[in-house]
Amino acid sequence: MSRGLSLIALLLLAVVSFGLYQLSYEVQRLEEELIELNRALSQERETIGVLQAEWSYLSRPDYLQDKAQRLLEMRSTTAKDIVAIEALPWRQDRGTPNSQQPAPAVTAPALPPMAAAPVPVPAQPVAAVTAAPASSMQVAAKPAAEAPAAFDAEVAAVLGAMQRGNDKPRRAQ
Amino acid sequence: MGLFRRTPKNQPPKLKPRPPCTPADMPGSPAMVRLEGAAKQALDASRGRLVIGIGLFSLAFLLLGGRLVELTVLRGASEPAVARGFNPELGAKTALMERQPIVDRNGQILATNLKIASLYADPRKVQNPAGAATRLVQALPELPVGEVQAKLASGKSFVWLKRGLTPREQYEVNRLGIPGLYFHNEQRRIYPQGALGVHVVGYTDIDGKGISGIEQHFDEQLKDPTRTGDPLELSIDLRVQHVMRDEVAKTIEYFNAIGGGGIVMDIYTGEIISLVSLPDFDPAEPGTASKESRFNRITLGVYEMGSTMKTLNTAMALDYGSVKLSGGYDASRPIQISRFTIKDDHPKNRWLSVPEIFMYSSNIGSAKMAVDVGPERQREFMQRMGMLNKPALELPEIGAPLIPRQWKTVETMTISFGHGLSVTPLQLATATSAIINGGVLHPPTLIKRPQGMPAPGRQVLRREVSDVMRKLMLLVVDEGTGKKAAAEGYLVGGKTGTSEKVNDRGGYNKKALFNTFVAGFPMNNPRYVVQIMIDEPKGQKSTYGFATAGWTAAPTVGRVINRIAPMLGVPPVDENSPAMRQAMYVPIPGQPMPNFSAPVANAVPANVTVKTQEKKLASQ
Numbered sequence: 182m183s184r185g186l187s188l189i190a191l192l193l194l195a196v197v198s199f200g201l202y203q204l205s206y207e208v209q210r211l212e213e214e215l216i217e218l219n220r221a222l223s224q225e226r227e228t229i230g231v232l233q234a235e236w237s238y239l240s241r242p243d244y245l246q247d248k249a250q251r252l253l254e255m256r257s258t259t260a261k262d263i264v265a266i267e268a269l270p271w272r273q274d275r276g277t278p279n280s281q282q283p284a285p286a287v288t289a290p291a292l293p294p295m296a297a298a299p300v301p302v303p304a305q306p307v308a309a310v311t312a313a314p315a316s317s318m319q320v321a322a323k324p325a326a327e328a329p330a331a332f333d334a335e336v337a338a339v340l341g342a343m344q345r346g347n348d349k350p351r352r353a354q
Numbered sequence: 355m356g357l358f359r360r361t362p363k364n365q366p367p368k369l370k371p372r373p374p375c376t377p378a379d380m381p382g383s384p385a386m387v388r389l390e391g392a393a394k395q396a397l398d399a400s401r402g403r404l405v406i407g408i409g410l411f412s413l414a415f416l417l418l419g420g421r422l423v424e425l426t427v428l429r430g431a432s433e434p435a436v437a438r439g440f441n442p443e444l445g446a447k448t449a450l451m452e453r454q455p456i457v458d459r460n461g462q463i464l465a466t467n468l469k470i471a472s473l474y475a476d477p478r479k480v481q482n483p484a485g486a487a488t489r490l491v492q493a494l495p496e497l498p499v500g501e502v503q504a505k506l507a508s509g510k511s512f513v514w515l516k517r518g519l520t521p522r523e524q525y526e527v528n529r530l531g532i533p534g535l536y537f538h539n540e541q542r543r544i545y546p547q548g549a550l551g552v553h554v555v556g557y558t559d560i561d562g563k564g565i566s567g568i569e570q571h572f573d574e575q576l577k578d579p580t581r582t583g584d585p586l587e588l589s590i591d592l593r594v595q596h597v598m599r600d601e602v603a604k605t606i607e608y609f610n611a612i613g614g615g616g617i618v619m620d621i622y623t624g625e626i627i628s629l630v631s632l633p634d635f636d637p638a639e640p641g642t643a644s645k646e647s648r649f650n651r652i653t654l655g656v657y658e659m660g661s662t663m664k665t666l667n668t669a670m671a672l673d674y675g676s677v678k679l680s681g682g683y684d685a686s687r688p689i690q691i692s693r694f695t696i697k698d699d700h701p702k703n704r705w706l707s708v709p710e711i712f713m714y715s716s717n718i719g720s721a722k723m724a725v726d727v728g729p730e731r732q733r734e735f736m737q738r739m740g741m742l743n744k745p746a747l748e749l750p751e752i753g754a755p756l757i758p759r760q761w762k763t764v765e766t767m768t769i770s771f772g773h774g775l776s777v778t779p780l781q782l783a784t785a786t787s788a789i790i791n792g793g794v795l796h797p798p799t800l801i802k803r804p805q806g807m808p809a810p811g812r813q814v815l816r817r818e819v820s821d822v823m824r825k826l827m828l829l830v831v832d833e834g835t836g837k838k839a840a841a842e843g844y845l846v847g848g849k850t851g852t853s854e855k856v857n858d859r860g861g862y863n864k865k866a867l868f869n870t871f872v873a874g875f876p877m878n879n880p881r882y883v884v885q886i887m888i889d890e891p892k893g894q895k896s897t898y899g900f901a902t903a904g905w906t907a908a909p910t911v912g913r914v915i916n917r918i919a920p921m922l923g924v925p926p927v928d929e930n931s932p933a934m935r936q937a938m939y940v941p942i943p944g945q946p947m948p949n950f951s952a953p954v955a956n957a958v959p960a961n962v963t964v965k966t967q968e969k970k971l972a973s974q
Contacts, residue, residue: 227469230451231521237463238546242596257917260843260926 471537479534483507493526557637589625609891621787624796656776660853663772682707713834724770839908843926848873850903871907
């Protein structure tokens with residue numbers, strides 16, 4: 182009886198110590214993995230930080246303004262470029278609104294806007310809505326009628342310069 | 355296995371009993387051992403020690419057992435909750451930074467820390483200095499070959515080759531794989547926007563300590579390691595900041611001025627959307643900047659604001675009720691008081707109503723208006739509008755106003771048209787915000803306010819006065835001295851101010867002008883104050899030699915508003931529509947009421963009606 186107990190105890194001791202060592206090694210391995218992951222994470226974050234700074238640098242308003250004006254023939258948004266959807270007239274080929282629904286006040290074409298009664302929002306979708314978005318770049322496209330080859334060449338030159346990555350601006354020193 | 359050998363049972367220990375002392379003592383008893391004397395004592399003592407020993411060991415095992423239960427079942431408090439390899443700081447949003455980034459209200463980075471590698475060499479480990487130098491120079495073309503080779507051949511244990519490499523340069527050098535070259539990593543403060551916003555953000559010294567602007571004011575907070583990665587959000591909008599800088603710089607150049615500045619403020623929160631002071635400098639190289647360019651004209655400079663103070667003066671008179679809107683003063687003759695003569699720059703030589711005094715910027719009328727209020731109440735009003743205290747803003751560079759030593763009738767008169775009291779442009783913008791926002795003075799701030807939170811502020815003016823002041827300021831742009839500030843599609847109201855700067859001898863210099871234009875827009879539902887200062891502009895041919903605010907600062911304000919209104923989401927209106935003209939109408943005594951239904955002669959066909967959008971804005 183006592184001898185059996187002792188044997189079991191001995192066996193248990195062996196199993197437990199084996200398990201303990203296994204566990205300990207496993208923990209060690211996992212910790213190393215964690216450290217490795219943390220290092221990779223930290224590196225990725227550093228890279229993100231660099232890219233964010235670079236993005237911020239490349240989207241400087243004065244830089245964008247210069248490029249937009251010289252290469253894209255854009256100009257600043259004016260009040261005339263912004264139209265409220267309610268102020269858009271009905272499309273002519275859809276028939277007069279009178280024939281479809283009784284919506285007065287929008288039929289007369291050239292009323293001074295403020296004089297007109299508040300224009301009701303049409304129940305039916307207005308076709309061809311082209312509200313100019315107040316974009317963050319504060320530029321609205323001007324119809325570029327002519328797109329000369331010189332313009333394309335200039336764009337290509339700028340793109341090339343950007344790809345070559347002139348580091349001049351990094352202000353590291 | 356001797357330890358586990360079975361002991362035979364029921365075998366009494368073999369004792370060699372001593373012969374009993376006296377057989378008579380124990381009659382008929384079996385053989386028993388009876389110990390006495392010294393032997394008995396020794397046995398008792400050893401038994402007692404044995405019990406103590408057993409007790410101690412049991413206690414120890416019990417403790418161990420208890421600890422085992424605690425560690426496994428209950429989990430001890432001393433057990434670390436997370437693995438040793440876990441770095442809690444890496445749980446933050448961005449990489450470990452010694453200093454938090456600073457961003458504008460849209461998240462655009464104004465200042466951030468980057469890990470910068472510096473290249474050094476251990477020349478003792480460089481095998482072929484000449485070859486290494488030629489290859490290294492291919493990656494870093496700006497380094498002189500000879501110098502690099504000399505350094506690599508020097509035999510020292512440490513030489514710097516280049517400080518502050520870009521990531522790309524570091525990659526190139528790494529790719530060469532030259533033995534004996536190493537990188538030292540350090541963090542450096544980077545300002546991607548350059549000079550844009552430098553007077554707000556400020557800069558740090560070589561050790562990363564903030565020594566100017568927001569960087570200095572929030573130095574502790576920016577360095578706080580518990581907040582690593584959380585950017586500091588400013589109220590500045592970089593796009594608006596750029597427009598302001600662009601336009602003010604153009605005006606300074608055109609009029610050959612020595613400097614200038616501009617500020618855009620949200621009148622309902624006190625948030626500063628843009629703060630520009632020119633000339634400015636690149637924060638990457640503050641050492642090369644002149645004293646002049648480091649000076650913040652908006653918050654540190656104090657100036658006699660000239661006629662822009664008439665906005666405060668008129669609001670004051672209307673608020674105290676010392677004159678009615680329909681009232682007025684005789685402005686036909688200059689005022690002589692002590693050694694001063696108060697004249698009008700745009701003389702009408704007749705009785706002027708309050709709206710006329712304001713729109714024609716009459717000094718005589720304003721002075722008389724202020725005298726009716728009196729020095730005591732004027733001082734009290736200026737105090738209330740924050741004109742007599744150093745303004746509180748999150749910058750170390752704040753100037754205190756220059757208040758006259760004595761404040762009597764003469765001072766009351768001169769202060770009414772902006773002389774004798776010098777304040778920072780920031781104070782004027784803050785007070786003007788209160789005048790047009792319904793009379794609530796909000797302290798200015800450079801930090802973005804959380805949305806939906808009411809901004810702190812106190813009522814300093816009656817609401818009705820604020821309503822009237824909006825219309826009066828609109829009148830200045832429509833018909834008065836500020837016509838050139840008009841921006842198509844937006845109702846701009848403002849006030850010009852041209853003052854002569856004090857020269858070295860204490861007198862006024864007629865040639866050195868300080869121009870200010872302070873405007874609010876859109877006046878039908880004001881949201882922003884735009885204020886621009888131009889320092890010492892010189893008259894140009896196209897302005898007929900004039901260099902007053904109406905010719906310099908006013909048109910700049912108009913251009914700025916035209917460009918920033920779409921960015922700020924201000925819907926355009928038809929400013930010439932009869933309904934709008936009627937809403938903003940101010941009756942001027944002696945002038946007939948216009949016919950609002952008739953189209954205006956110079957009306958521009960606007961294509962917009964924005965009633966619903968206006969309502970949306972009003973409800974915000």
